[in-house]
Amino acid sequence: MAEPVLHIDNLHLRRGTRPILTGVTLAVPGGELVAIMGPSGSGKTTVLRTVAGLERFDSGRIAVDGVTLEGGAAIPSSTLKQLRRKVGMVFQFHCLFEHLSAIANVCLAPVHAHGVAPAHAEGRARELLGAFGVQHRAAAFPRELSGGEAQRVAIARALAVDSPVLLMVEPTASLDPLRRAELGELLRGLLAQGRTLVVATHDEEFARDWATRIVRMADGQIAG
Amino acid sequence: MSRFAATIALVAIVCAGPAQRGLHASDRPAVFRWAGDPEGGAPFVEADPSHPDELVGFDVEIATLLARGLGRRPEFVNITFTSIDQSIARGDADIGMSGIEDTPARRTTLAVTVPYYEFREVLSVRDGDASRLRTLADLRGKRVATLTGTIAYEILLRAEAEHGISAVSYEDDVHPFSDLAIGRVDAVLLDNVLAERRHRTISGFTIQPQTVAIGHYVGVLAAGNAPLRDTIDELLRGAMRDGRLERIFRKWRVWNDDQPKLYAQILAGQPIAPVIGLDASASVAAISKWEAAKRYLPSLLQASTVTIVLSCLSMALAVGIGVLIATGRVYGGRLARLALTSYVELIRGTPILLQLFVLYYGLAAAIRLPAFAAALLGLALNYAAYESEIYRSALEAVSTGQLEAARTLGLSERQVLTLVRAAQAFRLALAPMTNDFIALLKDSSLVSVLTVLELTKQTQIFATNLGSWVIPGTLCAALYLAMSLPLAAVARRMERHWRSGS
Numbered sequence: 001m002a003e004p005v006l007h008i009d010n011l012h013l014r015r016g017t018r019p020i021l022t023g024v025t026l027a028v029p030g031g032e033l034v035a036i037m038g039p040s041g042s043g044k045t046t047v048l049r050t051v052a053g054l055e056r057f058d059s060g061r062i063a064v065d066g067v068t069l070e071g072g073a074a075i076p077s078s079t080l081k082q083l084r085r086k087v088g089m090v091f092q093f094h095c096l097f098e099h100l101s102a103i104a105n106v107c108l109a110p111v112h113a114h115g116v117a118p119a120h121a122e123g124r125a126r127e128l129l130g131a132f133g134v135q136h137r138a139a140a141f142p143r144e145l146s147g148g149e150a151q152r153v154a155i156a157r158a159l160a161v162d163s164p165v166l167l168m169v170e171p172t173a174s175l176d177p178l179r180r181a182e183l184g185e186l187l188r189g190l191l192a193q194g195r196t197l198v199v200a201t202h203d204e205e206f207a208r209d210w211a212t213r214i215v216r217m218a219d220g221q222i223a224g
Numbered sequence: 225m226s227r228f229a230a231t232i233a234l235v236a237i238v239c240a241g242p243a244q245r246g247l248h249a250s251d252r253p254a255v256f257r258w259a260g261d262p263e264g265g266a267p268f269v270e271a272d273p274s275h276p277d278e279l280v281g282f283d284v285e286i287a288t289l290l291a292r293g294l295g296r297r298p299e300f301v302n303i304t305f306t307s308i309d310q311s312i313a314r315g316d317a318d319i320g321m322s323g324i325e326d327t328p329a330r331r332t333t334l335a336v337t338v339p340y341y342e343f344r345e346v347l348s349v350r351d352g353d354a355s356r357l358r359t360l361a362d363l364r365g366k367r368v369a370t371l372t373g374t375i376a377y378e379i380l381l382r383a384e385a386e387h388g389i390s391a392v393s394y395e396d397d398v399h400p401f402s403d404l405a406i407g408r409v410d411a412v413l414l415d416n417v418l419a420e421r422r423h424r425t426i427s428g429f430t431i432q433p434q435t436v437a438i439g440h441y442v443g444v445l446a447a448g449n450a451p452l453r454d455t456i457d458e459l460l461r462g463a464m465r466d467g468r469l470e471r472i473f474r475k476w477r478v479w480n481d482d483q484p485k486l487y488a489q490i491l492a493g494q495p496i497a498p499v500i501g502l503d504a505s506a507s508v509a510a511i512s513k514w515e516a517a518k519r520y521l522p523s524l525l526q527a528s529t530v531t532i533v534l535s536c537l538s539m540a541l542a543v544g545i546g547v548l549i550a551t552g553r554v555y556g557g558r559l560a561r562l563a564l565t566s567y568v569e570l571i572r573g574t575p576i577l578l579q580l581f582v583l584y585y586g587l588a589a590a591i592r593l594p595a596f597a598a599a600l601l602g603l604a605l606n607y608a609a610y611e612s613e614i615y616r617s618a619l620e621a622v623s624t625g626q627l628e629a630a631r632t633l634g635l636s637e638r639q640v641l642t643l644v645r646a647a648q649a650f651r652l653a654l655a656p657m658t659n660d661f662i663a664l665l666k667d668s669s670l671v672s673v674l675t676v677l678e679l680t681k682q683t684q685i686f687a688t689n690l691g692s693w694v695i696p697g698t699l700c701a702a703l704y705l706a707m708s709l710p711l712a713a714v715a716r717r718m719e720r721h722w723r724s725g726s
Contacts, residue, residue, distance in 0.1 A: 052632050053631075053632070054628050054631065054632065081634065084631075084632060084633065084634035085634065087632070088632065088633075089629075089632040091625055091628070091629060093625060095623075095625040095626055095628065095629035096629075097626060097629070097630070097644055097648075098626070098648060099644075099647050099648050099651060099722075108630075108633065108635070108643060109633035109634055109635060112635060112639055112643060113633060113634035113635045113636070113639065114634065157633070158632075158633070161633060161634060
């Protein structure tokens with residue numbers, strides 16, 4: 001087994017007095033597609049949010065490709081900056097920037113956060129949109145896109161930063177069976193490029209068909 | 225005089241109900257309704273310092289004298305000074321008496337009584353200037369103040385052309401003298417009664433002995449009320465003859481040698497010119513209304529420029545300050561949030577007129593802002609509070625998902641704010657902002673209390689001189705619409721542009 005790209009170690013998180021995560025430990029080697037499954041409220045989305053640096057946690061440790069987050073304290077901004085080059089995230093409702101066109105959504109972070117020249121960023125964005133079959137929608141605004149198109153633009157946006165780890169929340173929620181298979185193919189393509197994917201999903205069939213490994217959560221713990 | 229008084233008078237008129245509106249002599253013979261403005265103060269009309277609910281002053285006593293002569297009970301109607309003519313014309317009271325000047329315009333549009341007092345328009349200057357600034361001709365390039373809607377203002381407008389002075393008009397007769405004392409203006413032209421009264425309470429200025437013009441106080445009645453006016457004229461002549469008027473004016477310490485001469489002329493049936501020392505033919509009341517409109521249009525256009533420039537600059541400043549306040553309230557620490565919230569509540573919870581007064585007159589001892597700067601700052605600080613609330617709610621309306629997506633992409637908090645949150649909030653804020661800008665365009669008329677001559681003020685002056693609101697009001701409304709409609713159209717186009725996403 002390859003060296004884990006993502007290592008979650010004994011993660012604990014409470015909101016008030018309510019325990020959300022109670023000792024989550026998970027190691028994901030590079031090139032895997034791990035599906036985290038479990039009932040609503042089991043903590044699967046929260047795990048992804050902590051890995052993305054959106055959620056503080058009380059104790060434990062997360063290591064992503066050499067960047068380490070420690071529980072208990074606020075994450076230093078320098079660490080967050082490094083983390084965001086390592087981890088991309090695709091939200092359940094895509095969260096495309098409503099005021100920007102599809103291509104501007106994809107270019108925003110490379111240009112402003114990572115100093116890529118606008119012309120170069122746009123070339124790369126077109127390449128990504130093309131790879132996901134939505135290049136013809138480059139000028140469209142999010143509200144003009146279908147669920148499947150929006151999701152592919154959101155994946156392109158996350159990948160434009162070139163992060164080795166991609167997190168996805170309920171990626172099949174807005175897709176019909178045909179689109180679901182397309183998404184599976186697309187993710188498999190990403191695995192082939194050496195990326196690591198962690199997907200939080202309810203979709204048993206999708207997980208069975210496309211994941212390299214299924215992890216089950218219940219009550220804030222890995223159940224198996 | 226002030227808009228506070230105007231509002232109170234308006235409310236009083238509205239609340240009085242239809243039974244008292246359109247009142248004429250025959251409707252309720254037991255009451256003689258006379259209108260005045262207690263803000264004018266003694267010796268004309270003022271609240272009795274020892275019994276604030278009672279009025280005293282020579283106009284009060286003359287009104288009582290007239291009421292008695294008519295066999296009626298006097299009843300006071302509080303009407304702001306600059307609105308007395310219009311109020312009398314529409315029948316809010318039988319007669320207006322509050323140091324009202326006999327002008328060609330009033331003689332054309334109202335039934336005017338015989339003059340009952342002669343005054344002299346005099347110049348007041350700072351003590352240090354008394355030896356060199358004696359006449360209007362000495363005041364080239366200087367700012368000369370007076371009260372809106374008076375003969376003195378017409379004289380100053382002519383002096384602008386003839387002597388190159390700069391006329392500044394006030395809504396009341398106190399601030400011209402206090403601003404003279406602190407150096408905001410270089411001279412004041414007002415009648416000797418007002419000047420001498422202010423001289424008792426404000427020091428540092430000298431009243432020049434030369435007379436610039438001679439005028440008279442009269443009572444004004446609605447044009448259709450000429451029979452009552454004739455009866456009142458008889459009563460006034462009787463009071464001139466038997467010394468009752470003299471006793472009243474002596475009591476108020478304004479009797480002088482000019483009055484017996486005036487009374488002798490009136491009792492001999494000699495005609496009295498409305499203003500002596502001012503060419504009455506130049507008055508707009510003497511020419512046709514359309515001719516007058518044509519003559520005034522350039523100054524209305526100029527005043528519109530003041531309105532639009534003031535509104536645009538104030539709005540730009542309000543937007544800037546509003547953005548800072550909103551950002552502070554959304555991102556700031558507890559103390560900053562508390563301070564900014566207090567500011568917003570203070571500004572929203574107090575009238576803008578009060579804020580303008582405090583900024584211009586209240587702070588004059590510490591910081592002497594020029595009128596335009598005070599107006600600009602006053603409007604901007606006030607609107608900034610409202611703008612900040614729009615931006616704050618717009619910022620908070622941007623969904624957390626949008627912000628988190630931006631963060632996971634590696635944008636800094638500042639970039640999340642400028643590239644995502646503010647950019648989206650601006651689109652939400654655009655419609656209420658346009659609304660506020662149009663409101664500001666109209667609220668800018670309030671700064672006339674700081675002597676800024678903008679569109680509404682210029683219209684008011686025009687209407688007073690003309691004795692009618694119909695043409696000035698129509699022109700004024702057309703100019704405001706010409707400014708606000710294109711603005712609304714541009715805003716709608718911008719909204720459409722973003723909604724369609726093109």
